[in-house]
Amino acid sequence: MDIVGNRTLTDLLDEKVKMYGEKTFLIFEDKEAKRYELTYKKFQEQTNRLGRALLTNGITKGQHVTLHLPNSIDFMIAWFALARIGAVMVPTNILSTSDEMKYILEHSESVLLITELEYLEKFQAVKQHLPHLNDIWLARYEGSEHKERSLSFLMAHENTSFPASLIEADDIAAMLYTSGTTSKPKGVQVTHANYLFAGEVMSKSIRLSPEDRQIIVLPLFHGNAQYYSTMSALTAGASIAMTEKFSASRYFKQAKRLGATVGSLFAAPMRMILAQAYDREDRNNEMRVIWFAQSLTDDQLSTFEQRFNVPLLQLYGMTETIGVPLMNPIDGIRRNRSMGKPTIGYEVKIIDKNGHEAPLGEAGQIIVKGVPGRTVMKGYFKNNEATAETLKNGWLYTGDNARVDEAGYFYFVDRIKDMIKRSGENVAASEVESVLNRHPSVYESAVIGVSDDIRDEAIIAFIICHQEAAVTEKELISYCKERMANFKVPNRILFLKEFPRTSVGKIQKHLLKQSYEKNHLAY
Known part of the structure; x- marks a missing residue:
């Protein structure tokens, strides 16, 4: 047995409710700065209500349900309600076009779409071409025309108890689509065990405690917010402060107002924050660490840490790797131009074109050792060829080039497909x-x-x-x-x-x- 065992997302949530039932689990601030709050127990009750509504309306274990939602409490409730009944969440980008959504809904064979009134129009023209899609439900809906399809209406008719369900750790809990470049997006299958493993790796790598509060400003449909922020918080019994959207000018003000202690960003949002007029009051925050992905210059790194009085940790991960196989050590020397060193539970190496381990300092492809469905993705949905190209002999081939220095730090070089032949x-x-x-x-x-x-x-x-x-x-x-x-x-x-x-x-x-x-x- 590994650290996950046969536990599921539902098992983990129920365990934390027993431990921290009346403690704040989720604080949400919408784009109008209205604030909503749920304790662990209230969150569980809401997921039970929606889970029962899903069952009442014929959604069963193994079926795919697409979420086309911005960051919101409803997104979180839907994620865990689907996990509770064994259905598969398919989270999507609200910026996706009608054609892009048609592909995902068709490819995933989703039987239900949960979205908001604002995005409903993009689905009207394509709905007739989606034979699997039986219904569309609306989150945060307060009108009358679609009242019977609103989450609030459907949940109001259900109680908070929930029957025992036969869900296993290796069952698929979600399918996250990777952005396509030359080909269509691929559906990455993520199991319950995958989510729990990601939470264990991240919470231990940043020393997360029940007193911490994650701030989530990155979109929930993305693996970063799910794997690194939500799952680590739930694993440690910490709390989450989530905003509907990212604001460069308000990031640290929101972090202070919402009591955040740790956060996750990408290089581009960090550059946007640095480009804002500097407010010295932003230094007076409670943030003890921010981890980030993608490269910043030495000057940007030092300026960010000095301005905002918070240590940074660069990491590396993909939707397919689930957890973070590489990260700068929180208790060691941080070399934040690098992606750090291998984390707990992962083995990482660099190989050359012949599949041999590359010498120190020489660039080659990053491969990550892992167990499909446990420590790395289970595979790509309906794409055995791509799965076989990515998962080989116990290793996940990332398609990213890097090099390793003598101290064991990994430095990103480029995507293999981003190499230019001149x-x-x-x-x-x-x-x-x-x-x-x-x-x-x-x-x-x-x-x-x-x-x-x-x-x-x-x-x-x-x-x-x-x-x-x-x-x-x-x-x-x-x-x-x-x-x-x-x-x-x-x-x-x-x-x-x-x-x-x-x-x-x-x-x-x-x-x-x-x-x-x-x-x-x-x-």
Whole structure:
């Protein structure tokens, strides 16, 4: 037996209710700054009510239910209500288009969609093309037209008791879709055991205690907010402060107001916070650590820690790895330009193209040792080929390149598919971006490769400048030539006001590439 055993999400919640029933579990602040609060016991009662409503309306174990919701109490209740009856949650991005949602609803074979009135229109045109979808329910609905399909109405007719259900730790609890680049998104199957393992790894890695309070500003449909924040809080019997959306100008003010002690961010939101007018009062917070993913410069790291008086820990994880296989040590030396070292429960190594472990300092693919359905994902839904390519002989192949230094710290190099082949040489996009980001006029950069008949690929850099900064393409190319081999220097530099991003701030390079190729920009 491992640390999870045969426990489920329901078992974990019920255990914490016995221990901390009257303690605050969840504080939620909506976009109008209205505040709502639930104790552990009240949260359990609400999940029981919705669970019974789901059963009453024919939702059974193993069926998929799509959540198309912003951060909200209803999202959290729906997640745990579905887990309680053994159904599978399919959380989606509220920014997804009608066509994107049609694919996910069709591919997942979802029988029920839970959304809000604001997003209902995008589903009307595609509903007739979704034979599996039987019904649409509305969260946070106060009108009369759809009253009988509202969660509040459906839950009001149910009691708070719940019959014992035959759910196992290895049953699928959720399916999270990874963002597609050249192909359609893949459905990552996450078990009850996966969630509990993620909570154990994260809570132990940051020394989370029942006195801590997580602040969640990243979207709940994403693995980060589910695995690292929600599950670690539940595992430790801590509490959660959640906002409907992220605000760079109000992040630390909300953290102070909501009593947060730990938080999770990405590099892009952190740069947005740094770009705000500095309020010295933001230093007077109770945050003892913020973990983050994706690279920041040395100056950004030191400025953030100094301004806001909070230590940072860079980590590395994917939807497929479930927990965080790499993280800077909370009790050791933090090297936050790195992704840290392997965490409890994981073995990580770097391999070359031949599958052999790469020497120290040499770049290769990150692979993570794990048990499918326990410590790493169970597999991709209806995609055996992609599952076989990712899970091999007890290892998960991440598709990310990194290197390891002599002290055992892992440094991200690039996505394997983000490598640019130029005149027979491999160029890491992140290396070019790192040079560009050091220029005083550059706020952020994104580098892509585009097809070139002579050089294999040409290097195109997109730049967002600091406000009031002025720099030309010629100046930046000269800057790069002084700092990089000529084959790494961009052919073109284009200036943008903003980048297309995912909901957690990742730059969508495939959209930059599509836009570039569509407009036939000459270099």
